Amino acid sequence: MSESIVLKLKTWKDLPIGGVIPEPSTSLYNKTGNWRAMTPVLDEKKCIKCLLCWIHCPEPAIIRKDDDSVKIDYDYCKGCGICANVCPVHAIEMKLGV
Amino acid sequence: MGEARFIKTLKEVPRVEHFAPGHRLCAGCGIPQVVRMALKAVPDPKVVVNATGCLEVATTIFPYTSWGVPWVHVAFENAAAVASGIESAFKILEKKYGKQRPKVVVFGGDGGTFDIGFQALSGALERGHDMIYICYDNEAYMNTGIQRSGATPKGAHTTTSPAGKVIPGKQERKKNLIEIAIAHGIPYAATMNPAFPVDMYNKLVKAASITGPVVLHYYTPCPTGWYFDPSRSIEVARLAVQTRIWPLYEYENGKIRITVPVKEPKPIEDYFKLQGRFRHLLEPQNRELLEEIKRDVENNWNRLVKLASQG
Amino acid sequence: MKGKLVGMNGDRAVAFAAKQADVDVISAYPITPQTIIVETLAEYVNNGELNAAFIPVESEHSALSAAVGASLAGARVFTATSSQGLALMWEILWIAAGLRTTIVMAMGNRALSPNINIHCSHDDAYAARDTGWLQFFAENVQEAYDLTLMAFRISEDHRVLFPSIVNLDGFILTHATEGLYVLDDEDVKAFLPKKKPVNPIDPSKPMTYGPLDLFDWYMEHRRLQYASFMSTPPVIKEVFEEYGKLSGRRYTPVKTFNVEGAEVVLMVLGSSAGTVRYVSRKLAEKGKKVGVVSLTQYRPFPVRELIEALSGASVVAVMDRSVSFGSPGAQLFMDTSTALLKAKRRPLLFNVVYGLGGRDLTPGDVEKIVMKAEEVLRRGESPEEPVWVGVRGEE
Amino acid sequence: MYEVRWHGRGGQGVVTSSELLALAALREGKHVYHAPEFGPERRGAPVRAYTRISTHPIELHSSIYTPDAVVVIDPSLQSEVQSVTHGLREGGLLVVNASTPHEGIVEAAKKLKAGLWFVDAYSIAMEVFGRPFYNTPMLGAFVKASGLVSINTVLDVVAERFGKESKLAESNVQAVRKAYETVRRL
Secondary structure (H helix, E strand, O other), X not given: OOOOHHHHOOOXXXXXXXXXXXXXXXXXXXXXXXXXXEEEEEOOOOXXXXXXXXXXXXXXXXXXXXXXXXXXXXXXXXXOOHHHHHXXXXXXXXXXXX | OOOOOOOOOHHHOOOOOOEOOOOOOOOOOOHHHHHHHHHHHOXXXXXXXXXXXXXXXXXXXXXXXXXXXXXXXXXXXXXXXXXXXXXXXXXXXXXXXXOOOOEEEEEEEHHHHHHOOHHHXXXXXXXXXXXXXXXXXXOOEOOOOOEOOOOOOOOOOEOOEOEOOOOEOOOOOOOOHHHHHHOOOOOEEEEEOOXXXXXXXXXXXXXXXXXXXEEEEEEXXXXXXXXXXXXXXXXXXXXXXXXXXXOOEEEEOOEEEEOOOOOOOOOXXXXXXXXXXXXXXXXXXXXXXXXXXXXXXXXXXXXXXXXXXXX | OOOEEEEEEHHHHHHHHHHHOOOOEEEOOOOOOOHHHHHHHHHHHHOXXXXXXXXXXXXXXXXXXXXXXXXXXXXXXXXXXXXXXXXXHHHHHHHHHHOOOOOEEEEEEOOOOOOOOOOOOOHHHHHOOOOOOEEEEOOOHHXXXXXXXXXXXXXXXXXXXXXXXXXXXOOOOOOOEEEEEEOOHHHHHHHOOOOOOOOOOOXXXXXXXXXXXXXXXXXXXXXXXXXXXXXXXXXXXXXXXXXXXXXXXXXXXXXXXXXXXXXXXXXXXXXXXXXXXXXXXXXXXXXXXXXXXXEOEEEOOOHHHHHHHHOOOOEEEEEEOOOOOOOOOOHHHHHHHHHHOOOOOOOEEEEEEOOHHHOOOOHHHHHHHHHHHHHHHHHOOOOOOOEEOOOOOOO | OEEEEEEEEOOOOHHHHHHHHHHHHHHOOOEEEEEEEOOOOOOOOEEEEEEEEEXXXXXXXOOOOXXXXXXXXXXXXXXXXXXXXXXXXXXXXXXXXXXXXXXXXHHHHHHHOOEEEEEOHHHHHHHHOOOOOOHHHHHHHHHHHHOOOOHHHHHHHHHHHOOOOHHHHHHHHHHHHHHHHHOEEO
16 A cells, blocks of 8 residues: 555646546545544453444444454544444443543 | 355354445444445445435545445435446446446435435336445435434424424424335335344345345434434434334335334333434423324334235 | 438437447437437437447436446446536536546537527537536537537547537527438447546446545646646547548638638627528628638637637627626627637627527628627727627617 | 428428428438428427528528428418418419419419419328328429429438338328329419
């Protein structure tokens, strides 16, 4: 992604025609983690790998690992708290700051 | 990429993501769940057409896009027409030059579907284009700041149907999108809800397997426009089903089938008290309206049950 | 003249050109006086003479929307409209151009309501003037055919990539039968090979088309679009020249007749150019010289060529088949006036409004305009408002 | 340049007659312009069509005001003498659908020193089509009266126009020929 359009644009002459964004998923450059007021913190020991947090995350900022355990991607997590709310075993806790 | 399969558990949902984080949808928004699911359930190759609306503006702010598949936005009221053009083009390009034909998936909000885009949708359904049309319905024009739409339910407060002293919120019923769609003679239609992801996934898989126009109506919790805490999105969505306000059902080959039965419905008040848009309905002076809404919900459910029993 | 001589009306000639162009997708909604075009194309498709998808949409808004989708998908796309249909499409005109689609649209020029009227005015063409579409005006059925073919070639050229409108006067050309030479299919094929789309929708190369631009990039995108649009005239000229070699019919952005040494020049668009030229010939027989200037290329507005064409005149009557309420003149007049600001020597200019809603432009009307021009010249002053010709209540 | 104005009623094929004449002249190397003059008229309303034929390219795109010839396709329109003879050039040509021409028309023709031709297209149409279709018989009559194009060219053009249904082509050819043969000058 080092040659992404996001990094190359300087003047109107650099723009691709037709207003397109010529590559996929460039929003990865927009780290929405700084929107977060409350932070979900996962207690891995409690996780039962049910994937509810993964499926319901709107970003998606829950990373599903190979063994179906999960990890929170703080680069993008906006701290909405859905994951904590849907977790059947209360393995995720919303904390101020972090 | 082969056929997608029906699933029984979340473990079977594919890991692949075609929708990237970094978008500017509200924290707690209910839209991305259906987008992620659809992009997983509909086999490649595919192309997405998006009407103007929350999803469109928040996921494609130049030069940032969340989309990992070809994505096209032209205007507000014409997503179904744009999709018609893309579908027809690929069909003839396949016939003339052997070009590979992607499946066309359309996302439109309730404004772009129920109201301003209604004519284009009707035209596309009547012409029978091969497309999956998904209406993400957050029951008002949220992109412009919570104005009523034809999908806003009776009693709801919006900025253009405010809960005033004389008129307490929207006085008219919500349009019945699925039945309107069915009346076009389309092969498949269904309702979906994010709190029931397996049901949603399987409906998307079925939709993808069908040739012809399909309409999917997706319940989209909106913390900003419905005035509830973002963490409760899925809770609100689940209650909508459990109170029978949002029945989950599908229509296929002339038959209605309720896919998530609700034996003992929860009180509608439980659903209303969670959301600022409905809270005024719980006040004594609005008792009559509340009762009317309850009757509407009950009648609608009974009618569906009857239709489903007719097989 | 190369090709075969046939007799067709303007609408059929345009449809025939679209067929020879082997369009992939036609998306259209019927509206008088354009309807024959889409009916003819539907016939071609249903009779197996044209291998294309015909999308019988439910409105003009959808007609152009579907056309945009199809063009982005990589197809060669054609549509047609008139008047109210164009008005309904208007939102999408901008988008079709900004997304750099290569749609070719025929416009059977017709007056806008109210009162509802089905006959010729140039309201619709003018309504599209700022939207980023290339625009051409046909003077007769032959030109309608030729320009349709050339429009595909121009629009799809990688140095252009803008949609085109081919204007033909409602009824006067759309429903009028004239003789025209049509090229052999093989010649058209060579002139107009299969479309090579730029950045088409391709699942193996996912792109985002039509994203949101906020204040940080919208202006840069407009700057680029402007620069690209303004760089199209040399390509247009090149295609005109190549087509001239192929067909024996030479096209230029600006058409002039008898302007050399003429004090009075009449400027006009569309089928009226022929009528004005007819009168000019008659007057020439009587020893009076009246120049005629008409535009084949209306957008981009051919400023330099126009200055050259009008620079020798003492007075120019700019004839508009339209009204612009509250403007300093109708649309062609405003364009021409602005263009001439760049001229070293400027003739007197005045505006004539004529022919609205199909009101016939007679040779007598044209003579009146010439007389008015001579009067303006004598007085050395142009009237403040447009002169209305052919309307009850004016001399 | 030769200009013809056609008068008839909506649904009678006035426009077709005019266009077929133009196509025949085109085939004989002439330049042509044919245009219908109609608005939203439906069946029955009086309509006009114009044919302009010239040995030079035709640039004039206006209506026809001073025709060299007028053809009245519908017999009932004969009585609209003012309207149908309006602007007809002196020494021009009038071709009407009538078993005997209306006296007003006869008088007008005299005043204009116009040649007045008439043909019983009604009887021809009833005999050939079984229905009052006047357009192709009146084309045949005009061709004879004017001598502007050869009858064979016209028959070819007519046969091609209706060629998709050969029976229709046959009867139209027959109607043109019959009218061509029976049209008379007063």
